[in-house]
Amino acid sequence: MTITDKDLDQAAGRRPATFDSLNPRTGDVVDTHPIHDEQEVRAAVARAREAAAWWGGLSFDERKSRLSTWKAVVTRRLAQLAEVVHQETGKPHGDALLESALAIDHLAWAAGHAEKVLKRRKVPSGLLMANQRATVEYQPLGVVGVIGPWNYPVFTPMGSIAYALAAGNAVVFKPSEYTPGVGVWLARTFNEVVDQPVLQVVTGLGETGAALCRAGVDKVAFTGSTDTGKKVMAACAETLTPVLIEAGGKDALIVADDADLDAAADGALWGACANAGQTCAGVERVYVHERVYDDFMTRLVARARDLHATADPESQIGPITMPGQVDVIRRHIDDALARGGTAVVGGREAVAGQWVQPTILVDVPEDSAAVTEETFGPTMTVAKVKDLDEAVARTNSSRYALGSTVYSRGHGMEVAERLRVGMTAINGVISFAGVPSLPFGGIGDSGFGRIHGPDGLKEFCYAHAIARQRMKPMLPLTSFRRTEKHEQQMGKLMTMLHGRGSTLPR
Numbered sequence: 001m002t003i004t005d006k007d008l009d010q011a012a013g014r015r016p017a018t019f020d021s022l023n024p025r026t027g028d029v030v031d032t033h034p035i036h037d038e039q040e041v042r043a044a045v046a047r048a049r050e051a052a053a054w055w056g057g058l059s060f061d062e063r064k065s066r067l068s069t070w071k072a073v074v075t076r077r078l079a080q081l082a083e084v085v086h087q088e089t090g091k092p093h094g095d096a097l098l099e100s101a102l103a104i105d106h107l108a109w110a111a112g113h114a115e116k117v118l119k120r121r122k123v124p125s126g127l128l129m130a131n132q133r134a135t136v137e138y139q140p141l142g143v144v145g146v147i148g149p150w151n152y153p154v155f156t157p158m159g160s161i162a163y164a165l166a167a168g169n170a171v172v173f174k175p176s177e178y179t180p181g182v183g184v185w186l187a188r189t190f191n192e193v194v195d196q197p198v199l200q201v202v203t204g205l206g207e208t209g210a211a212l213c214r215a216g217v218d219k220v221a222f223t224g225s226t227d228t229g230k231k232v233m234a235a236c237a238e239t240l241t242p243v244l245i246e247a248g249g250k251d252a253l254i255v256a257d258d259a260d261l262d263a264a265a266d267g268a269l270w271g272a273c274a275n276a277g278q279t280c281a282g283v284e285r286v287y288v289h290e291r292v293y294d295d296f297m298t299r300l301v302a303r304a305r306d307l308h309a310t311a312d313p314e315s316q317i318g319p320i321t322m323p324g325q326v327d328v329i330r331r332h333i334d335d336a337l338a339r340g341g342t343a344v345v346g347g348r349e350a351v352a353g354q355w356v357q358p359t360i361l362v363d364v365p366e367d368s369a370a371v372t373e374e375t376f377g378p379t380m381t382v383a384k385v386k387d388l389d390e391a392v393a394r395t396n397s398s399r400y401a402l403g404s405t406v407y408s409r410g411h412g413m414e415v416a417e418r419l420r421v422g423m424t425a426i427n428g429v430i431s432f433a434g435v436p437s438l439p440f441g442g443i444g445d446s447g448f449g450r451i452h453g454p455d456g457l458k459e460f461c462y463a464h465a466i467a468r469q470r471m472k473p474m475l476p477l478t479s480f481r482r483t484e485k486h487e488q489q490m491g492k493l494m495t496m497l498h499g500r501g502s503t504l505p506r
């Protein structure tokens with residue numbers, strides 16, 4: 001057993017000043033980090049406020065040039081970053097590389113498109129206000145607090161960090177207590193390029209995140225569980241601090257009767273089991289048209305039986321990162337089996353300590369935990385549906401609504417249009433996350449607000465509307481010079497402009 005600094009502090013009755021991040025594969029201490037308290041978090045925000053004035057005052061080009069240099073540094077040290085991610089999350093190297101590569105692509109997009117999306121632009125002023133020149137511009141909010149999870153410790157927070165920075169904000173980032181080293185690595189490399197505290201990291205446990213919510217930032221971008229999201233929102237409500245909430249999911253994958261079944265089985269398995277199922281927009285439920293159900297299951301089960309989570313560094317699935325999650329996965333499997341479900345792959349024995357083997361559950365009641373709650377493990381439920389209407393209805397019945405997937409040769413778009421979710425991938429899984437110009441986020445218990453794309457840039461700005469008078473108005477409507485005659489003229493003008501098209505009597 002490893003005795004950590006936390007243990008020593010606890011034994012001495014002290015409030016711990018540091019905490020350790022552990023390697024979930026081995027239990028070894030990866031590194032020790034300070035627990036930043038309220039005062040330290042406030043001090044970081046105060047430093048960020050000064051830095052924000054400088055950073056926000058740079059031109060788009062000047063910010064782009066610095067962000068591009070940071071991007072190049074991160075890219076050249078990709079293997080180093082992936083190693084930190086691998087150490088702290090336990091995920092395979094290849095997966096760590098993939099999420100880091102996608103984050104770099106987003107950084108490039110955000111830096112490259114900020115000016116086009118946010119710069120001042122002219123908008124039509126309308127006939128009534130034809131004497132005005134109307135423009136809108138998007139200004140940085142100032143200091144953005146980013147609170148991140150551990151499951152994609154680079155890709156997920158960078159969806160907020162890169163876009164907030166490109167929009168001209170300073171950022172104070174609180175990484176998950178399971179992946180503080182990743183956050184420290186990102187800030188350190190940024191500071192090699194920019195010598196002002198434009199991106200800082202505060203480390204610690206949940207309390208450090210709570211302190212960030214109350215530290216006077218101009219927005220909090222939170223990614224994590226729905227329950228913590230509610231706490232973040234409540235804390236931010238005290239000071240009317242706006243929030244972006246990227247929370248949990250229970251994403252469905254629909255297999256139509258005209259689907260490429262090999263591709264669908266491959267996508268379902270990867271979507272459910274990649275990163276050991278610890279993916280917010282991972283596949284957790286599968287609805288298959290009854291005409292192709294048996295064929296699909298044969299393909300899916302054959303593939304799943306070849307997939308194993310092992311301690312071998314080459315293993316395609318790593319361990320469950322967070323010890324407490326294992327109990328949730330076990331509870332969902334137990335509940336599904338107790339309520340009449342069957343495990344056609346995996347099952348109760350699939351859960352052994354931090355290692356969980358792929359598990360496919362069928363005949364699970366739709367109101368059981370395995371179908372309604374986020375499992376966050378390499379498991380999926382598969383249900384037979386009589387048609388696409390039923391698949392759509394079941395997909396839409398979740399309180400979560402983050403991503404979704406449709407496999408169909410001819411009806412993908414038709415089905416996608418009927419799904420009430422933030423994102424849909426057709427004939428591929430989670431593909432929307434890798435397209436930088438597409439917004440990422442959910443509705444319902446999956447949260448609100450968007451990272452990525454133009455919406456992701458605007459999320460970290462406020463809109464500033466400007467109406468500049470070019471000539472005197474035809475009618476002095478906003479003046480005490482307005483007379484009854486002007487009001488009658490306005491009435492006539494309104495009738496001409498908007499009064500047609502109704503047959504109802506006056």
Ligand code: NDP
Binds near residue numbers: 211249441446
């Ligand atoms: P948590 O909600 O446990 O934690 C998220 C972050 O919030 C961590 O940094 C955590 O710190 C911090 N935190 C904890 N308590 C508070 C508090 N009271 N005030 C402020 N911050 C606090 O989520 P996980 O880290 O376990 O991440 C997994 C969850 O994230 C899943 O539900 C997953 O679906 C979701 N997620 C959503 C994504 C999306 O884009 N929609 C993407 C990725 C993940 P600490 O770790 O120190 O407790």
